[in-house]
Amino acid sequence: MTQPLLSLRNVEKHFGTVRAVDGFSLDIQENEFFALLGASGSGKTTLLRMLAGFETLTGGEILLDGKDISQVPPNRRPVNLMFQSYALFPHMSIAQNIAYGLEMEKCSKSEIKRRVGEMLEIIQLSHLAGRKPDQLSGGQRQRVALGRALIKRPRLLLLDEPLGALDKKLRGDMQLELKRLQHEIGITFIIVTHDQEEALVMADRVAILKDGKLLQCATPRDIYEHPNSRYSADFIGVMNFLPATLRQGQVIAANGQPVAAQLPEGLSEGNDVVVAIRPERLQVAAYRGGGGPRGRVLATAYHGLDLQLHLQTNLSSEPITVRLTAQEAEQTALSEGDEVELGWNAKDTRVFAA
Amino acid sequence: MQDRKPLYLMTPALAWLTAFMVIPCLLILALAFFRRGLYGGIEYTFTLENLALVFDPLYAGIFLKSAWIAGLAALIAVIIGYAAAFAIAAAPSRQQPILLFFAVLPFWSNYLVRTYAWIVLLNREGLITGLARWLGYDAELPRLLYTEGAVVVGLVYNYLPFVILACYAPLSRLNPEIAEASRDLGASGWTTFRRVVLPMTAPGIATGFVFVFVLSIGNFVTPALLGGGQFQMIGNLVYAQFLTANDWPFGAALSMILIAIMMGLLTLQTFATERASGAKREGS
Amino acid sequence: MASLANPRLMLVILAAVFAFLYVPISVLVALSFNEGGLPTAWTGFSTKWYGELLRNGDIMSAAFNTLVVALVSTALATLFGSLLAVGVEIRRRKGRFLETIIFAPMIIPDIVLAIALLSFFSLLNVTMGLHTVILSHVVFNLAFVCSVVRARLKTFDWSIVEASTDLGASMPVTLFRIVLPVMLPAIIAGALLAFTLSVDEFIIAFFTAGAGRDSITLPMQIFAMIRFGVTPEINALATIVMAVSVVALTLSQRLNRGGLPGQ
Structure with missing residues (x-):
């Protein structure tokens, strides 16, 4: 690959004894839409503020186009x-x-006028140019903020929870809007969010942060299909976890039965593990007396396109979630209290140390 | 932002406060330990006489008298002020800011004018006398102006708005559901007030009391105008040392005591507020 | 509180307290229009006492002095106090010592500050006059301006300062183009408050104005008039002084509550 647009090398930020960002290395390419995803306190906002220049580094360096900018003031x-x-x-x-922003660059009046006009077109607010911010709706304000940041044609645009203040429906629209804009103007976006759905929908690549450390950095699909840790697996989408133990090359569930699972590397005999499996990868059928995993339907929840079943199984004390398409649901016709047997393919599982 | 230390923003103000407040106050502190010169000047030898003199029965008496008047004024102001603040807090919430504004408004008009208004009322040829005559009371009224009572009334009048403000703050922050919970649990209105509302709003009462006390005990305008010439409080004593008796070291010692009383009370009040803050947090 | 309150009792309390607060000053205002000037008898409406004021040279010169003191000290205090407020609030960590210094001028008894300044100026052999009154008034005025501005800064969205920096503005540019315009109502409110305080301040002026007749301020003049022979003009003077305070405070309150139009 060519030289990355942005390189973080062992970036650190310590507040006293708190390691907000703890040795972080990452490359981001030109034109990428990159998401930093993590719960509050994961260090994602601190990292973003370091990129903007509002937090100093206590270690490491930030290279933009190959040049260290960690000492450059934010303006x-x-x-x-x-x-x-x-x-x-x-x-x-x-x-x-x-x-x-253009006035700060000492652009000529005519250039400012022209570029502001263009930007107002892009964010579709030309008709509201004279309004004050408090006369706008949340979505309009968001677009102004975006336009204000974009007009300087930055190498990198940082977005701190950009959709957090919007209501749910608007958020969906704006996700697509942001993606369209990024594509249109060709600027690298780094977005900070705690909303996994937002990250999955918008980003080309997602970095999952926890306690100031980078857990996993990959495409949304990779993270969903191949989470590399229990935390990533849990953070993205819904995941069932079955406690189990490794014995004689097999994964043994809590009830003593061997279960289908992809054996992981680096875990050895006798280790306590969890088997992770997505709800849509589980198959259920009315109980017909087999000796495999079985359970009882505790509750059903209708979600429009799909139906979620909550099962109490003989594999763990925690209930398990199963997702059926509307079609599957119709075929199986299960309801509360029904006895079921369930199964899955070994290749659809991930096994992590408990 | 947090890495910046914008000292340059604060420098002019802090320099000003240092030059015209901190240093002068330290100077007063130092003056209290020097000897009074023969002709009213200052002799730069160390002495504790000035501080000892404060405890001389003559002056100690003035101290006690001042404390008595200041305490009485603070007590009355707190009772009236708390009642007023409670009534304002009980008013419909749209009216509360307006009521509060008008309760505080007199506080910002001239102190001398407000004091003078009471001279007009209490004077021998004043409004109250006139009113009594008009009502047909022809006998000689007791003297109203230039009495201890007049001084107390003047102090209460001048500082009442402050107390209302101080008491209103915690009352308005009080979650009404807490009082309702107490009623729901079977307490009467009075019990709820005594056991729940009063303890939770005590910090405001303490603030009001301390401020009225401190402002009153060092006051010299009100005793001078409403107490007549013969009436002495600490403020008048300090005034006299500097402007007539020319004993600056003793005046300095007196004001040091004043500051000490104030700081002592404020510390006590902060301590009490911090202890009660558990209750306050519950209320906000 | 409403649930505990007896509405009728509350009304009685409010009426009594407001009567206590407003009857004395209302009497003064009424008397200022009393032809005869005596509190005991109403002899007819007249504005003649206001005319008397205008012809009284002592009062007019005192009023002029007060205006000079209040304007100059308010200007200085507004500048210093606002900068101080921004400086204090911009820091995340607050120092207790700093807080005490800033708070002190508001709670220190006037008489103590007055004699401290008197001693200070005399020991430095400074000739006292209006200039020393101004120097002294700035002390408490800047503390009050600072506290009003700080109160507004508590709800100030600091991210707009960062946004301005992010868009390429230096700190001075940010202060001038972002912080100042947004804070202006609070700064003006603080200035009006300082102006009122300075117009009304008596004790500190009394001690630091020196002995000259030409440095007498209006409150000093009022004190002298009350003490050594009350003339009816004082009612008119008192009414005007109160009106000035009331107008300034009302304006200050409005500015501070409403914030900027469109905020």
Whole structure:
């Protein structure tokens, strides 16, 4: 590959004894839509603020186009941040907000006018140019914040929970909108979010953070299909975990039965493990007296396109979730209290140390 | 932001406060330990006489008298002020800011003018006398102005808005459901007030009391105007040392004591508030 | 609180307290329009006492002095106090010592600050006059401006400061183009408060104005008038002084509550 746009090399941020970002290395390519995904306290926002220049590093370096920018103050970085609160200037109109960054670059009046006009077109707010931020809806404000950050044509656009303040329906629209814009203008986006769905929908690649460490960095599909840790497996999508033990080359469930599972490397005889399996990979059928895993339907939950079953099984004390398509649900016709047997393919499982 | 230390923003103000508050106050502190010169000047030899003099029965008496008047004024102001704050907090929430604004408004008008208003009321030829005559009371009224009572009334009048403000703050923060919970658990209105509302709003009462006490004990305008010339409080004593008796070291010692009383009370109040803050957090 | 309150009792309390607060000053205002000028008898409506004020040279010169002191000290205090407020609030960690220094001018008894400044100026052999009153008034005025501005800064969205930096602005540019315009209502509110305080301040001015007749401020003049012979003009003077305070405070309150139009 060519030189990455952005390289983080062992980046660290310690607040006293707290390691907010703990030795982080990562390459991000030109034009990527990259998501930093993690729960609060995972260090994702701190990392973003370090990229913007609002936090100093306690170790490591940040290379942008091959040059270390970790000592460059935020107002001199070709990097812009879209704030979680949007941070629009309340006393300025939309057009003035958007023009602000260009004024700081000492652009000519005519150029500012032209580029602000273009940007207003792009974010589809030309008709509201004279309004003040508090006269806009949440989605409109978000677009102003985006336009204001984009107009400087940064090498890198950072977005801090950009959709967090919007309601659910609008969020879905804006996800697609953001993706379209990124594609159109060809700027690298790094987005911080705690919402896994948002990361999966928008990002080309996702990095999962926990306690300041990078757990996994891959495409959304890879993370969903091949999570490399129990945490990633749990964080993305719904996952069932069955406690088990490794014995004689087999995975033995808590009830003593061997279960189908892909044997992992690096785990040895006698280790306690968990078998992870997605709800849609499980097959259920009415109980016909087999000796395999079985259970009873505790509850059913209708989700439109699919039906979720909650089962109490003989494999673990925790209930297990099964997802059936509407069609499958119709075929099996299960309801609360029914006895079922369930099965799955070994290749659909992942086994992690408990 | 947090890596910046914007000292340059604070420098002018802090320099000003240092030059015209901290240093002058330290100077007063130092003056208290020097001897008074022969003709009113200052002799730079160390002495504890000034502080000892404060405890001389003559001056100790003035101290006690001042504390008595300040304490009485603070007590009355707190009772009236708390009742007023409670009534404001019980009003419909849209009216509360307006009521509060008008309760505090007099506080920001001129202190001398407000004090003078009471001279007009209490004067021998004043409004109250006039009113009594008009009502047909012809006998000689007892003297109203230039009495201890007049001073107390003046102090209460001047500082009441402050107490209302101090008591209103915790009352308005009080979650009404807490009082309702107490009622729900079987307590009467009075019991709920005594056992729940009063303890939770005690910090406001303490703040109000301490401030009225501190402001009153060092006051010299009100005793001078409403107490007449003969009436002495610590404030007047300090005033006299600097402007007539010319005994600056003793005046300095007196004001040091004043500061000590104030700091002592404020510390006590902070301590009490911190102890009660558990209850306050519950309420907010 | 409403659930515990007896509405009728509350109304009685409010009426009594507001009567206590407003009857004395209302009497003054009424008397200022009393032709005869005596509190015991109403002899007819007249504005003649206001005319008397205008012809009283002592009062007019005192009023002028007060205006100078209040304007200059308010200007200085607003500048210093606002900068101080921003400086204090921008820091995440607050120092107790710093807080004490800033809070002190508001709680220190006037008489103590007054004599401290008097001693300070005399020991430095500074000739006292209006300039020393101004220096002294800035002390408490800046503390009040600072506290008003700080209160507004508590709800200030600091991310707009970072946004401005992020868009390429230096710190001074950010202060001027972002912080100042957003904070302006609070700063003006603080200034109006400082102006009121300075117009009304008596004790510190009394001690630091020196002996000259030409540095007498309005409150000093009022004190003298009350003490050595009350003339009816004082009612008119008191009414005007109160009106100034009330107007300034009302404006201050409005600015501070409403924030910017469109915020």
